[in-house]
Amino acid sequence: MPGNTFGSAFRITTYGESHGTAVGVVVDGCPAGLELGEEDIQRELDRRRPAQSVVTTQRAEKDEVKILSGVFEGRTTGMPIAMLVYNKDFDSSPYLELKNKPRPNHADFTYAVKYGHWDWRGGGRASGRETVGRVTAGAIAKKLLAKLGIEILGHAKEIHGIGVGEIAIEDIRKNAEKNIVRCADLKIAKKMEEEILKAKKEGDSVGGVVELIALNVPVGLGEPVFDKLDADISKALMSIGAVKGVEIGAGFEAAKKKGSENNDAFYVEKGRVKTLTNNSGGVLGGISNGMPIVVRAAVKPTSSIAKEQKTVDLEKIQNATISIKGLHDPCIVPRVLPVCEAMLALVLADHAIRAGFINPAKL
Numbered sequence: 001m002p003g004n005t006f007g008s009a010f011r012i013t014t015y016g017e018s019h020g021t022a023v024g025v026v027v028d029g030c031p032a033g034l035e036l037g038e039e040d041i042q043r044e045l046d047r048r049r050p051a052q053s054v055v056t057t058q059r060a061e062k063d064e065v066k067i068l069s070g071v072f073e074g075r076t077t078g079m080p081i082a083m084l085v086y087n088k089d090f091d092s093s094p095y096l097e098l099k100n101k102p103r104p105n106h107a108d109f110t111y112a113v114k115y116g117h118w119d120w121r122g123g124g125r126a127s128g129r130e131t132v133g134r135v136t137a138g139a140i141a142k143k144l145l146a147k148l149g150i151e152i153l154g155h156a157k158e159i160h161g162i163g164v165g166e167i168a169i170e171d172i173r174k175n176a177e178k179n180i181v182r183c184a185d186l187k188i189a190k191k192m193e194e195e196i197l198k199a200k201k202e203g204d205s206v207g208g209v210v211e212l213i214a215l216n217v218p219v220g221l222g223e224p225v226f227d228k229l230d231a232d233i234s235k236a237l238m239s240i241g242a243v244k245g246v247e248i249g250a251g252f253e254a255a256k257k258k259g260s261e262n263n264d265a266f267y268v269e270k271g272r273v274k275t276l277t278n279n280s281g282g283v284l285g286g287i288s289n290g291m292p293i294v295v296r297a298a299v300k301p302t303s304s305i306a307k308e309q310k311t312v313d314l315e316k317i318q319n320a321t322i323s324i325k326g327l328h329d330p331c332i333v334p335r336v337l338p339v340c341e342a343m344l345a346l347v348l349a350d351h352a353i354r355a356g357f358i359n360p361a362k363l
């Protein structure tokens with residue numbers, strides 16, 4: 001069974017390859033009546049766009065989105081919303097070699113063996129370019145969530161071991177979009193930037209950690225037992241290329257604590273039940289508990305690097321070496337951040353419809 005569709009009530013199917021004609025998405029299950037224009041989507045796509053700074057790939061794509069269906073007189077009709085972005089700036093020649101010499105830690109080897117015939121240009125379907133469709137759909141999900149007052153924030157928490165500790169929501173709102181690495185602490189942002197540029201100069205790459213916070217999520221999103229909210233969030237983030245770990249709340253740190261240290265004590269504030277701490281990251285028993293949803297994703301260092309590496313020649317069945325050319329992100333964190341936000345928005349919108357917070361037919 002293919003795996004190009006995600007979601008249940010709010011469902012997306014992404015399509016397109018890195019060096020094909022276009023990339024995009026079909027969104028099914030968006031209720032009628034949501035005000036939607038290309039500018040709403042473009043804002044989010046511009047945050048994911050390549051060539052936005054010296055720490056991203058220099059592939060010169062404008063990523064201009066076209067809405068093909070499902071919107072009439074500026075509002076959604078409840079019908080499938082098809083959206084498209086043409087690929088314009090690509091050179092497939094460096095990839096000819098990679099077809100038979102798979103890049104270590106990229107998808108070339110597994111795609112070659114599993115499919116035999118596949119579009120290997122620019123990583124094809126396994127390229128970060130596939131995430132254009134996710135961000136495009138995520139922009140709609142974000143608009144839908146805004147109707148419930150839900151806001152999603154993201155920031156670069158760590159890059160190659162350089163990180164920020166506890167960070168105030170206000171600092172994320174104020175600073176994260178004001179620097180090229182998307183860190184909420186401007187001094188640390190500079191250090192992160194230098195670390196990426198150093199790796200780039202060495203023909204290498206670095207990874208990091210993205211943190212997401214969803215505010216004002218009501219109690220009740222999540223469908224136990226297999227569609228628990230945290231389970232769906234984990235799948236959503238893990239489905240993004242280069243994400244190799246997901247934590248909710250205290251995550252792996254919780255494993256080091258005693259129950260008395262990890263438990264989030266309940267209290268009442270202005271008639272609302274809250275918790276004093278948020279080690280559970282806003283999810284209990286797979287259901288949102290009304291506290292902020294806090295999620296982190298570990299992003300590996302970009303696998304395509306200029307430094308010479310060992311690989312194999314799949315045609316000659318012998319050992320080989322490669323030095324990867326082409327346009328690549330020296331660190332994926334700044335560009336994957338809007339993708340992670342989009343995936344979280346898609347999960348929350350899907351569950352908000354499933355739990356009855358949003359009428360599936362019309363707003």
Ligand SMILES: Cc1cc2nc3c(=O)[nH]c(=O)nc-3n(C[C@H](O)[C@H](O)[C@H](O)COP(=O)(O)O)c2cc1C
Pocket residue numbers: 057105106107123126127128129131240241242243300302303304327328329332335336339
């Ligand atoms: C926004 C984005 C940009 C990416 N840019 C690159 C890149 O320039 N070079 C590269 O080798 N991988 C890049 N990747 C990661 C690959 O898509 C990913 O490593 C590959 O599909 C293998 O999947 P895996 O890392 O999940 O195993 C990017 C991913 C995303 C989400």
